[in-house]
Amino acid sequence: MKKLISLKEVEGCHEEGTTSIFVDSQTIITPAAKDLAEEYHIEFIERACPDVEKLGGVGSFSKEALVVLLKQFLAETGNQPYEASYHKSGLKIVKGTTVKLQPIEGDESLKSQEIVHAKEHGLTANLLSLENTCYSESSGQESVNYILTGTVELTISGERLVAYQGDTIFIPKGTKTDWLVKGIASVLSTKVKERAVNEASNWND
Structure with missing residues (x-):
């Protein structure tokens, strides 16, 4: 089954002091989660996908599950209070005209x-x-x-x-x-x- 990494997961890792998150080809990372991970200096480390056949493969990822993921993705990216650019040094530029x-x-x-x-x-x-x-x-x-x-x-x-x-x-x-x-x-x-x-x-x- 595909795994979704959103802001919540990145925030949790940051609070726990974790500096890396393991991902594979079946992992979906939202743009907001990527930006936050870069800001927190959290690294995404790729590893081999765990026994896809045993898990049922991509075919077991139902249309309903995809819809849920899409809604969550749109909700997360659409409700951001502002747009910002980040650098691994910690620099952050908030786009003033986008602040809600x-x-x-x-x-x-x-x-x-x-x-x-x-x-x-x-x-x-x-x-x-x-x-x-x-x-x-x-x-x-x-x-x-x-x-x-x-x-x-x-x-x-x-x-x-x-x-x-x-x-x-x-x-x-x-x-x-x-x-x-x-x-x-x-x-x-x-x-x-x-x-x-x-x-x-x-x-x-």
Whole structure:
């Protein structure tokens, strides 16, 4: 029977610390899985196909099973939040025009999409879209926010500050900030992942 390797399998290998995945001529690897494996430096190693005749050969791979595989493949490739190019060194280029922003808690006026993951690079980067909205944020991490477009009004401890397109906002850890956007603004927000030892220290403070 043919084996399908998708994002789920690659993620699982990465979490387990596995650096190689054995495949054969009967293995189907989705494009997204290949890209993620390259990003995680996971190698696909070819080996002889295990006794195809004993397994019933290709003929045992039913039309229904093919349909299931095709649906899974289309769902995986069609629901990607963005297109990106990867290099084995870890370099990643996210195609900005392809990023699909998702509403935060169903609020269409506040959308976000993570484009760099903490487990990959020790930091997170999110693209934010804000339209005629206000919200409060109190993060346990320091953040750097670059205003791509629009204007953002910030209120900290009762003091009002304004950031314009091209401005960079640094927010210290634990600072409560009220954000207000009149019109439309887009922001690139990055946060550094803290080490577990620092997190434990913070709990003890």
